[in-house]
Amino acid sequence: MTSTRQAVPQFVHLAAHPLRWQLLTELSDSDYRVRELVARVGEPQNLVSYHLRLLRDGGLVTSTRSSHDGRDSYYHLDLDRSAEMIAGAGTVLHPALRMTPAPTAFEPSTPPTVLFVCTGNSARSAIAEELLRLRAGGRVQVLSAGSKPKPAMHPDTVRVLREEFGIDLSGRLPRHLDTLADHRFDVVITLCDKAREVCPDFGDDPRWIHWSIPDPATSRGSNEDTYPAFQATAAEIDTRIRYLLPTLTERTAQ
Template sequence: MPTPQRVLFLCDGNAARSQMAEGLLRALGGPGFEVHSAGLEPRPLHPLAVEAMAEAGIDIAGQRSKHLNEFLDTRFDRVITLCDRTRESCPDFPRDNETLHWAIDDPTAAPGTQAEQLAAFRRARDAIRREIERWLATTTKPHAT
């Protein structure tokens, strides 16, 4: 049986982008991936992230925000940062095979009405989906143990 690749998505608050990425990779990557997300300063899961993902048929309502410290002793095959601040601030993971950076705008910072804010979450979700699909098309598949 293949060993799933361990992937960690990192963002500042682990409230939106990294949570959406976790849900998307689980849905798109299937059992070949063990997916986690964390933040440098975790905040509660944003309800508009849950709503935007539900529109795409992915339920992330049961996910919880986690601090990066929960994973410092975990070996990941890939660590993917989703914002510049996290890329600059996160500790090195020298035991990991690959670190990637995808600069995704923070939807939690979007001004405007709730509808305008939801539109920002949709844009972030769609941008993350594109990055994941592009990455899945080029990444090595899980290997047998």
């Protein structure tokens, strides 16, 4: 008796190619532009662009136009989608290989120090700071700052953290990067394409990560009209932090 022939799961088909696997590995840690990926994988730009297009078509990778240089784009690995596709591939091979979510325990031997950076420190980086502090249960030292900080937090930043996560930002003001010049950080995460280009070197070889996330404050209209953009931004940052936490543990243990 012959077995029923099944199509190769999409994740296996996409990830099995050595270059595509290398690109996925690079993007699992940070968002990158094409020319940066070319340098990291050591392959021609036309070849890298071709395989990025296949990963985009397959739903594993997305791209966003740079807010600093509109001619450029940042590529991002959708980790939630990757997890779904990997789980589906295991189930196709054998029902017993159904995957369950990994535990989210975060118990570093030494609390890592993390800095989030954007331009104004009134929206994205402030949201990231508070959500990492919340999700890590205080077991991480985290700050945020801006290259050109605003005079006050955006009202929708205050609102989304209060209504969606129960976090009170009363009295909190944006912080300037210059005030942290003497600090040491294990991880520096830029959330603004422009701030990435001007972020200073903090020494001691920190781990540099970039999350290319559009500024929700650029949405036009009243605060009521822009609030959905802040909700979406906070949800995306929360998802990225969920995947960041296990890597902070690994980095600290090294």
